[in-house]
Structures are given as C-alpha cells and as structure tokens.
Amino acid sequence: MNWYLAVLKNYAGFSGRARRTEYWMFVLVNFVISVVLNILATWVRAFSIIDLLYALAVLIPAIAVGVRRLHDTGRTGWWLLIGLIPIIGTIILLVFLVTDGQPGDNQYGPNPKYATAVA
Template sequence: MRWYLKVLKNYVGFQGRARRKEYWMFILFTTLISIVLTLIELAVGLPSVLTGIYSLAILLPSLAVSVRRLHDTGRSGWWLLINLVPLIGGIVFLVFTCLDSEPTANRFGENPKNQAI
C-alpha cells in the first residue's frame, strides 16, 4: 500500500525514475480496487459509475508512473505511445516495464534502488 500511496502523492511527477516494485505494486492495487468497485456496482446494480470515476482519478498518476518506469529502463516517456500499436505495442510495453533498472545513473536521474525509501 505504501508504493500505491507514493505514486498518488507524486501524481504529476513525470521526472525521475520509478523502480519495478513501485510500478507493479501500483498496478496491483489499482487492479484490486477496480475489481472491488466492479463487484460493488454489480451487487447494487449500478452502471460502471464508480469504476469510471476511479479510472479518471488515477489516469494522471498512471501515466506519470509509467513514464518514470520507462525512464528507469533508460527510455524516453514517449515510448508510452507504443501502446497505440495494436497487440505488438502492448507486448513491447509490457517487456519494457518488466526489464530491470539501469544499474547506474542515467539522463533521468539516479537509480532509485540505491536511494533510501
């Protein structure tokens, strides 16, 4: 939960780097919250109102952490647009987010693994 809150606090931070753990913990909690909201909507009989509001609320933090994750692998945030390519783009982006950090400082900053949390 700490990693999820860290991303939300840095919701407009497109600068710097985000390690794998930060990115994937954010994705995990976002997915879990979306599932819970969907179950609530189904139980109450609502259309996708809660899930839609939540998706809009986390859009900017999701973009920011994705860009920082790409920075951590040494890529520009513009690589996020690879997702617009059907099928192949999503697979390439998934591979990029699974890659390990560059071990030393790069043009986007110091390696976050070397910094205290």
C-alpha cells in the same frame, strides 16, 4: 500499500525514475481496487459512477508512473504510446516495463533502487 500511496502523492511527477516494485505494486493495487469496484457496480448502480470517478482519478498517476518506469530503463516516456499498437505494441511495452533499470545514474536521474526505501 505504501508504494501505491507514494505514486498518488507524486500525482503528476513525470520526471525522475520509478523502480519495478513501485510500478508493479501500483498496478496490482489499482487492479484489485478496480475489480472490487466493478463487482460492486454489477450489484449497485451507484458504484458505476464511483468506478468511473476512480478510473479518472488514477489516470494521470498511472501515466506518470509509467513514464518514470520507462525513464528507469533509459527510455523516453513517449514509448508508452507503443502500447496503442495492438498485440505487438503491448508485448513490447510489457517487456520494457519488466526490464531492470539501468544501473547508476542516467539522463533522467539517480537510480531509485539505491535511494532510501519507501517506509
């Protein structure tokens, strides 16, 4: 949960790098919350609005952490747009997102793997 909150605290931080752990823990918690809200929305109509508001609230942080994750692999954040290409683009983007970050510093900053861990 700390990784999820760390992404939300860095709400619109598009610079720097994000570890695989930070990115995938955010995706996991975001997915679980979305599934719960969708299930509740099928039972109670008011949760449809809450589900929509939640999706809008995490849109910018999700894009920002995706850009920082691509920065960790040495790619520009514009590579997120390749996910708009059906099937092939999604597969390529997934490969980029699961690839280990560049060791040492790169043009986007120091390696976050060796920085202080999220407490």
